[in-house]
Amino acid sequence: MNLEAIKPIFETNLLAEIEKKGTIREVKKGDVLVDLGEQIKFIPLIIKGSVKVVREDENGDGLLLYFVDYGNTCAMTLNCCMKNTKSEIRAVCEIDTTLIMIPSNLMDLWLSQYKTWRVFILSNFQNRLNELLKAIDSVTFMKLDERLERYLNEKVLSQKNNILKITHLEIATDLNSSRVVISRLLKKMEKNGSLLLGRNTIQMNS
Amino acid sequence: MNLEAIKPIFETNLLAEIEKKGTIREVKKGDVLVDLGEQIKFIPLIIKGSVKVVREDENGDGLLLYFVDYGNTCAMTLNCCMKNTKSEIRAVCEIDTTLIMIPSNLMDLWLSQYKTWRVFILSNFQNRLNELLKAIDSVTFMKLDERLERYLNEKVLSQKNNILKITHLEIATDLNSSRVVISRLLKKMEKNGSLLLGRNTIQMNS
DNA sequence: TTGTCCCTGTAACAAATGTTACCCTAATTG
DNA sequence: CAATTAGGGTAACATTTGTTACAGGGACAA
Incomplete structure (x- = not known):
């Protein structure tokens, strides 16, 4: 052992x-x-x-x-x-x-x-x-977009990898939200330049 | 002692x-x-x-x-x-x-x-x-009206008295909401018959 | 290859909650 | 007493979040 x-x-x-x-x-x-x-x-x-x-x-x-x-x-x-x-x-x-x-x-x-x-x-x-x-x-106290950001950052820490293999639906489930809402926010963050979206993956830029 | x-x-x-x-x-x-x-x-x-x-x-x-x-x-x-x-x-x-x-x-x-x-x-x-x-x-998981109901019930338990000396603002603060919203919901509950509103007091019917 | 399922994007709409503004009245203070 | 303040009622509106619906493309199995 x-x-x-x-x-x-x-x-x-x-x-x-x-x-x-x-x-x-x-x-x-x-x-x-x-x-x-x-x-x-x-x-x-x-x-x-x-x-x-x-x-x-x-x-x-x-x-x-x-x-x-x-x-x-x-x-x-x-x-x-x-x-x-x-x-x-x-x-x-x-x-x-x-x-x-x-x-x-x-x-x-x-x-x-x-x-x-x-x-x-x-x-x-x-x-x-x-x-x-x-x-x-x-x-x-936090709005959904802030919670999402925090979620992604913690995920990166916990997995020690800034490319996350995850679907929007899984995120929505963890945050008790809905897929459409999460997709919407992720898209906004992508336009913001804070991440890159792909099928089943999210690459964090931080 | x-x-x-x-x-x-x-x-x-x-x-x-x-x-x-x-x-x-x-x-x-x-x-x-x-x-x-x-x-x-x-x-x-x-x-x-x-x-x-x-x-x-x-x-x-x-x-x-x-x-x-x-x-x-x-x-x-x-x-x-x-x-x-x-x-x-x-x-x-x-x-x-x-x-x-x-x-x-x-x-x-x-x-x-x-x-x-x-x-x-x-x-x-x-x-x-x-x-x-x-x-x-x-x-x-709960909507504000349910949270309010639960809050009032717990208050009654904790104070062992079903007439609560409390203002709408205090409730709003405890629930992280706003006075107007709480007043609105309380009024609805009063019309429902579940409580009686007075200045600085709420009398629970249960 | 074809069909099916899953993932994502997007638009239009609905619901819940918050905000601002204004009024009335009870209580308190000078 | 008058003046002020605090508690509460209500309406109109804004924002956030959720819902429904549908479309396109990739992955995968038959």
Whole structure:
């Protein structure tokens, strides 16, 4: 098990524990890691890749909440582990991703034993709360064109590639908008010179 | 110090610690408990009353996130305690409120020592995350009239009184809308029979 | 090759929300 | 008391976003 990526985060004893109790899982782009209403029995710790976390309402409308990168876990998932409630969100792989699955019953034990685990869990909660605040800011205070711009920039960061393989419909779904509206705005941005449109691709100029 | 309200939550040893290390604070309706950008050195634990938590952007536009009731704390504040970052939110008293202020440096120590503290902190994070999700749902998926209805209902719950002393402007501010729009919708709801409007008051019929 | 499906562009229109302006009245202040 | 201010009602209009409809071209399978 290659734990290089998380070595700086945890104390040595805990790393050994993780190696012993955790299991590696590899998931492909597009795979659904966690789905709505699912019971979660493992804490997913991302070693490599990127996962997007999405909220959905009863009509099937959706909204992208945030991306989770390596060295992190999804606090929304931690919830479920603690209380054995069902997942309120869906997690989908953005790119091929590797994670360690840690049995959720170790959560509390490790909290009492390992300082670095406490820091890890609590700062993950902090990060997720902040991400949710950013999502709220977007939806509440920004107009759609600004949200779209932010979305594209985050996508570039999360994929480490400024040529995005994505359709207008997918964007519309992530932003809870409609395809026509997104096409309209993208066209305006292209005329603006901030990007270049192609079939299934958007090349960002920044 | 009257700790009756929180007695069921914590183990006896911890209660004694809280009594020893915490200090009582009484705040009046409208008082700002935590303000944007503030450093927080105490974990506020609500014993009696209700506090509303608000997000604001750089233009002064705002949005009500959620209410915090007794037996709870504000996880957004926990963040700040942990990392000594500045507050991302403002907390304002809805009604006269009593709280215990716990020095934030005890946070980590108690996490390692007391199971009930771990449960308390983690379930508070869980609650806050869920409240934020609800806020996101409102803003993203609901139309303004539905949001207004939900807002009024929550207000009634949080104040335990179905006659609300509030102006249309205050509502507009909490919902990040404008006074004219709120008045328009309230009037429609009055014609609907779901409430009764008066100067500075709204009487809910439900 | 032909047919089908998916992606994109565009126009015309509809709905939701925000803005401005003005009025009336209750409450408060001097 | 008069004067001022705050809360609320309403109309007209602007802006943003969503919806419907349709057309053209690329990708792909039969």
